[in-house]
Amino acid sequence: MINYENSIVQEDLMFLISSEVDFKELKNTTILVTGATGMLASYCCFLLFYLNETQNYGINIILLARKEEKLKKVYGDLLNKAEVILQDVCMPIAYAGKIDYIIHAAGAASPYFIKNDPVGIIRANTEGTRNVLELSRNTQNCKVVFLSTREIYGEVEGVDKISEENMGVLDPLDARSCYPESKRLAEALLKAYATQFTISFNTLRIAHSYGPGMQIDHDGRVMSDFIKDAVNQRDIVLKSTGEMERAFCYISDAVSAIFKVLILGENRTAYNIANELEPVTVKELAAKILVLTGSEKAIEFDLPTDKSGYTTYKRIPLDTTRVEKLGWKPQVSLDIGLSKTINSFHE
Numbered sequence: 001m002i003n004y005e006n007s008i009v010q011e012d013l014m015f016l017i018s019s020e021v022d023f024k025e026l027k028n029t030t031i032l033v034t035g036a037t038g039m040l041a042s043y044c045c046f047l048l049f050y051l052n053e054t055q056n057y058g059i060n061i062i063l064l065a066r067k068e069e070k071l072k073k074v075y076g077d078l079l080n081k082a083e084v085i086l087q088d089v090c091m092p093i094a095y096a097g098k099i100d101y102i103i104h105a106a107g108a109a110s111p112y113f114i115k116n117d118p119v120g121i122i123r124a125n126t127e128g129t130r131n132v133l134e135l136s137r138n139t140q141n142c143k144v145v146f147l148s149t150r151e152i153y154g155e156v157e158g159v160d161k162i163s164e165e166n167m168g169v170l171d172p173l174d175a176r177s178c179y180p181e182s183k184r185l186a187e188a189l190l191k192a193y194a195t196q197f198t199i200s201f202n203t204l205r206i207a208h209s210y211g212p213g214m215q216i217d218h219d220g221r222v223m224s225d226f227i228k229d230a231v232n233q234r235d236i237v238l239k240s241t242g243e244m245e246r247a248f249c250y251i252s253d254a255v256s257a258i259f260k261v262l263i264l265g266e267n268r269t270a271y272n273i274a275n276e277l278e279p280v281t282v283k284e285l286a287a288k289i290l291v292l293t294g295s296e297k298a299i300e301f302d303l304p305t306d307k308s309g310y311t312t313y314k315r316i317p318l319d320t321t322r323v324e325k326l327g328w329k330p331q332v333s334l335d336i337g338l339s340k341t342i343n344s345f346h347e
Contacts, residue, residue, distance in 0.1 A: 002213040003074055004046050008344040009212055012043070012252040013050040019256050020327050023051055025263045028058045030099050034089050034132060035106030035124075036063035037070045039213040040147060040206075043255045044103055049078050062099070064089065064106070074213075089128035099139040101262055104132045105147045109179060111220030118178035125182035126189070133193040143200040145262050146190055150207040150274065150318055151180035161319035164205070164270045187270070194268050202265040204258060207274035207318055211251025211337065212344035222282050223248060230289050231345045235297045242283025242301075245315045249275040250337030253330040260328045272318040275330035279317070292338050 002009060017023065031048060035041045051057040061082040065071050068086055071079060085093065089106040107124035114121065129146065136142050156168035170177050170184070193199040208223070216228035222238075229236045257273045265271060280288070286299050320328075332340075 002042075002344055003076060004049065004078055005076075006212060006344055006347050008340050008347075009043075009046060012212070012340070013047055015331075016047055016252055016256055017050065017054065019331070021256055021259050022263060023055070023057070023259065026051065026057060026059055026259075029101065030060040030062065030097065031101045031103065032062035032064060032085075032095070032099050032135075033103045033105060034064045034128070035104075036065040037067065037074050038105055039211065039215065039251065040209060040254060040258070041103065041105035042074050042213050043211070043251050044105070044258060045075070045082075047255060047259070049081065052081070060097075062095070064093070089131060090123045091131065093131050093135045095135060095139065097139070099135070099142040101142060102132055102136060102144045103147070103258065103262070104129060104144055109149065110215065110218070110224070111176075112218045114176055114179055115220075118175070121178050122182040125179075125186045129186040129189050133189060133197075133199060136199050137193070137197050141197070141199055143202070143262070144190065145258065145265075146186060146201060146203045147258070148183050148187060148203045148205045148270075149180060150205050150272070152184045152187065152205060154180065155314075156316055159316060161317050162272070163319040164272060164322060191268065200267050202261045202267075203270045204261055205270060205272050205318070206249070206254060206257075207272070208246055208248045209251055209254040209273075210248050211254075211341050213251070214341065216345075222246065222285065226286050226289050227341060227345070229297075230293045230295060230342060233295065233297065235300045236286045236290060237300050237302050238282060238286060239302060240282060241303070242286065242299075243281055245279050245281050246285065247274060247276050247279045247315070247317065248285075248334060248337070249273065249330060250332035250334075250340070253332050256331075257323055257328050260326045261323065264326045269322075271323045272320050273323060274318040274320055275332075275334075276317040276320065277330060278334045279315070280334065288335070289338060289342070292335065293342060 154168035154170035
């Protein structure tokens with residue numbers, strides 16, 4: 001499990017504070033992060049701790065998570081420098097003080113949980129989002145930034161790039177739809193609370209983020225599975241023919257986009273977050289990981305008969321023009337991001 005002291009994490013944090021994000025806007029604010037032990041959420045929190053440590057920003061950091069043991073593994077002594085709310089996001093959230101921002105990142109996304117806990121996925125995105133919005137109402141309508149997914153678009157036809165206004169088809173009876181359909185409903189809740197209670201929000205439709213802290217056990221996504229095989233010096237096993245194309249966004253790029261939108265995002269607006277510069281097939285990704293690790297292992301195929309939990313839509317790139325207008329663009333190449341991710345598991 002990756003923690004704050006990891007050298008790759010520290011390298012990324014140093015890079016982030018030198019990026020074109022005006023973090024000064026966060027001085028002396030209070031920021032609550034749900035799902036605080038997740039990959040993107042923990043990096044957001046690490047950045048807040050780093051700003052306090054190196055820039056004396058005085059940010060009051062509130063970590064909301066279910067499991068105390070996991071919080072301790074991820075944050076260690078940093079827990080003494082934050083407030084902790086130990087609970088499921090599906091329960092009402094009580095906090096008496098003022099909050100300026102909520103980064104709502106709680107909820108599972110992997111094929112493993114789609115198969116084994118689809119109800120939990122739906123509850124985190126619906127009940128959890130409602131509880132976050134009720135908390136915002138009770139704390140002077142603080143801004144909510146919701147970590148959504150590109151999967152809400154479903155199957156889109158007739159476009160070369162998917163903008164925030166495009167919306168495709170989802171089959172609610174598809175086993176995988178528990179994830180994107182509940183994300184869609186969460187976005188509808190954000191809009192409803194904005195309309196009825198003047199809540200401020202942004203939703204970030206993030207595509208294929210990866211990096212240190214990613215879950216590689218019991219996950220099922222190609223990047224996680226391939227990294228797990230590589231760090232354990234095993235053959236890389238593909239659960240498909242490997243012809244499907246993906247584009248991956250390294251975690252520091254995703255986090256810089258999150259904070260760009262948190263600080264500068266137009267109210268009640270969605271933003272696509274993706275690195276579309278280096279699309280790669282699944283098979284090419286596996287081969288690249290083998291080269292980067294210097295492995296003499298092979299690529300094997302194990303095509304499952306049960307494909308529930310996996311998306312089968314043809315990939316259409318996301319249009320990231322809207323977030324680029326805020327001054328964001330991806331900085332980390334796929335090769336560098338993969339090397340960082342792999343190396344982070346060896347410390």
